[in-house]
Amino acid sequence: MELLPSQRSKYANDIEGEMDLSWWRNFTIESRSIFGMDPDNAFMAGYDHGKGCGTVHVSNRHITVGKKFFLWGNFPEAHVWDKVLTDNDGPYLELMVGCWSDNQPDYSWIAPYETRRVKQFWFPVKGIGGVKNVTIDGAVNVDRTAPDKLLVGFHSTRVLKGCSIIVSSCSSAYRILFEERGVAIGPDAPWCKTIAVRADLPDQAFTASIADASGKVFLTYTPVGPDPREPLPPKVANPKPPKEYTSAELAYETGLRLDQFHNGLIDPVPYYKRSLEIDPDYTRANVAMGVRLAKEGSFAEAKPYLEKAVARATQNFTRALDAAPEYYLALVERHLGNLKRAEDLFWRCTWRQTYKKESFVELARMASLRGDFAEALARIDDALALGQEEAKLWTMKGLFLRRLGNAAASDPFVVRASESCKSESPATPAACFDRAIALDPLEYWAVVARDGLDAAEKNRGIKAQQLLECVSDFWGIGLWDDVIALCDAALARAAAEKPFRTGTEPLPLTETVAACNSYRNALFGIFKGAALLCKAKDPSNQSAANQSFQNADAMPTDYVFPNRLEEEEALRMAVAAAPELPNLWYYLGCCEWNHDRKDAALEDWRRCIALNPSHALALRCIGFGLSHPGTYFTNTGVPSGVPSREAYDFYIRSLEADPTNFRTLDEASKLAEKLDLPVEERVALLEKYRATAEQYDACMLRLAYALNAVGRFSDAHAILTGRRFHVWEGADGLLAPFVDACLGLGREAMAKGKFAEALALFEESTTYPENLQAGRPGDAGTEPKSRYFMAQCHKALGDDAGYRAELENSLKGWIHAGEMDYWRIKALRELGRDNECAPLVAELRQAIAELETPAPEVISAYAKFAGDNSAMERAAKARSQATALRALLHEVIQS
Secondary structure (H helix, E strand, O other), rough: EEEEEEEOOOEEEEOOOOOEEOHHOOOOOEEEEEEOOOOOOEEEEEEEEOOEEEEEEOOOOOOOOEEEEEEHHHHHHHHHHHHHHHHOOOOOOEEEEEOOOOOHHHHHOOOOOOOOOOOOOOEEEEOOOOOOOOEEEEOOOOOEEOEEEEEEEEEEEEOOOEEEEEEEEOOOOOOOEEEEEEEEEOOOOOOOEEEEEOOOOOOEEEEEEEEEEOOOOOEOOOOOOOOOOOOOOOOOOOOOOOOOOOOHHHHHHHHHHHOOOOOOOOHHHHHHHHHHHOOOOOOHHHHHHHHHHHOOHHHHHHHHHHHHHHHHHHHHHHOOOHHHHHHHHHHHHHHHHHHHHHHHHHHHHOOOOOHHHHHHHHHHHHHHHHOOHHHHHHHHHHHHHHOOOOHHHHHHHHHHHHOOOOOHHHHHHHHOOOOOOOOOOOOOOOHHHHHHHOOOOOHHHHHHHHHOOOHOOOOOOOOOHHHHHHHHHHHHHOHHHHHHHHHHHHHHHHHHHHOOOOOOOHHHHHHHHHOOOOOOOOHHHHHHHHHHHHHHOOOHHHHHHHHHHHHHHOOOOOOOOOOOOOHHHHHHHHHHHOOOOOHHHHHHHHHHHOOOOOOHHHHHHHHHHHHOOOOHHHHHHHHHHHHHHOOOOOOOOOOOOOHHHHHHHHHHHHHOOOOOOHHHHHHHHHHHHOOOHHHHHHHHHHOOOOOHOOOOOOHOOOOOOOOHOOOOHHHHHHHHHHHHOOOOOOOOHHHHHHHHHHHHHHHHHHHHOOOOHHHHHHHHOOOHHHHOOOOOOOOOHHHHHHHHHHHHHHHHOOOOOHHHHHHHOOOOOOOOOOHHHHHHHHHHHHHHOHHHHHHHHHHHHHHHHHOOOOOOOOOOOOOOOOOOOOOHHHHHHEEEHHHHHHHHHHHHHOO
8 A cells, every 4th residue: 555645636635644646546646657666576557446447568577667657636627637538438547657667668878789679468357356466377365344244256368177275274273264166267257256254464464366277376466565664766866956966977967868869848958068068088078978979860979079089098008998988989980981980890890799799780881881791790790699689780780781682792802801700690681581580570661672662561550661771781791772662662662652732720630640651852862962972983873863863853842850860971972962952952941950069050041042042941940940959858947948029030031931730820929929029910910820820729829828918808718718629748738828818707797787797707717628628627727817707796786695615715725926915815705814825915915936946056856748848938927917916916015
């Protein structure tokens, strides 16, 4: 039983003490993620006691160490998600596991060309009243349902007959309490009974077991009691500002953890740089910086860091224990064209186990790029001798054998070239491809190499992206003919496709799927042209390459998302050969932005619009780039975005060029808020492109907020009651403008003396329309404000009882410190209970103080949701809220 102090909820009586978190029903105020780590058992389970069934997971507990469940909770706001995320099945609970990770699976490390395998078993259970232990053979439940009653249930994953079930007690001496033989059990035939036990014995005195017909016990369980001595793991500490670290190692480790978590809010680079301020030659920090820059394609900038790392690790002619500095420097040197040095460094890495296999793979790729397939085969054999489980390596071997031909591959000189040749190794291309696919049925590259594109494209997700990944694989080993053939196949399919519609109307689902699966992607033409340039230096290839680039530039930019380093390499060749083509510069800028080279991206997008001033996407990208310079999120005092009129003007130009792009409109209107442009101007922008705004909930929600701000409550109300909004996980903001619109209309009606009409509007403000996908929260929400105005309407209508009742209603439930304190103070004063106001005044002061407290230099490394994560946005929002609350506090004090 897991306990925590009881939660205060408007929808349950406040409970003193603790509540059992193993039951969904007890989460009466908020959603919750609960994590487990380093478990003593190999299973995780969830059981629906109402339906008498559940889901269980079994895996090696030493590998699958991270376990988690998430639920929305048991209160009206949470129940909204029942409809959003299930058809008609009510609440749900997410069960999640992480392998080689204490948490979610992206929080782990994996080496280049490393393959990991784990077996996991998910299966349903039913009819046993709960789950206490699970193996791959089934599940068992032992539950004390009454002081003298013990429920015992078994559910197996196989059909078994002649089983024996025994429930025993070992309180003082072992004795059998219950026994049943000849039991038939199976996936569709659980066994469950309640037996009588001694009330004075603890749960831990009982053991339930089931044995098969041979007498082998395959499921057993003895209840485990809580261990009050077992401490909770320590809280994870938020990173300190980089300057506060005085240890090079600690600064480095802090950055490394942020890297490991792929943290989108805090940049690890300042921590690496702080480490290097303390010790400029610190090997690991230099490697970390070099690797980050190399991943971004900034190879020249990465090289000095890796040179320093190698220099320290190998000083005094040392062969370093860890080959990482030399391996990554070799990768950088290869990309910079320093092939001899790269080869020398890779061979040095083969002296040690760390990066030995990876280095043989890179040596094989280098040999293939220069057309030496015998050397490439020898080196890939060396790599396979160190790890036979890598599907991609078997694909490479098959391709090298294919290029050599079977006869050449059996040449003894070729065979002897391998340092670790194994005679049993598959020696034909087909056998190698078969081995790759057997190891990984999703190994797309091997399927394409063995069976062609027709076989590979079946049930493979987004077809163009899968094929581009495969094209990149061929590109990386210099098989230019294969690159050209695959690109030609993709372009032929694109030419035969039905054009997908674009414009103001959303695509039907079937056409959306077809568009996402389209091969109409300019990158195939760009790869083809670049491969033609690589293949041979003759005029006909140059002419064919230029034609391919021109064809690619003429293709639609929809669904083209350049992001791979191989794509950037091909694009650089393309812009060098055909600098007059604007779309090529646009695509190159997208690659550079993705690789965190923001200035280069902006420069290339500007080149694009110099060639095509109406290029809507490039204009939008410049607007975005200017308002988000530098690292997107940071905790070092640099704002995540610098709003500027120049950026906004590029957005306006983009909308003029393409009025149908609702993302552009959303970003433009968001930037207008940051620029604090007059709200009338913001309304005008959204209304000018109203048809586009209608396509996107965020635009219409922003319009509703703006209409409220200019006093057009009726128009805002019409939007918020006439449109079905869809909420994403972590989103909020749908209910607030609805409440404001109702209150605004109500106050307008009051001003005209229409108190009955006003009362109905104030009552409406306390509802939660289904079209907003918003539910009643666990706290009082904004009801104190609505109820106060409802009381004033009753008073004006001569209903003194109703007046006092609504004032009392405004005091119900708990509230967060802030504006609602003000309305409760007013209600208390009207009720003549001034002596109760002091705590609320104190809460109001506290809320102001918290809002005015300077934002910490380091934001939470673990905040994942909400739109105001950046330091600048949070600070601006806090200042605005604090100003509003100060005005309310002043009024309270003066009155």
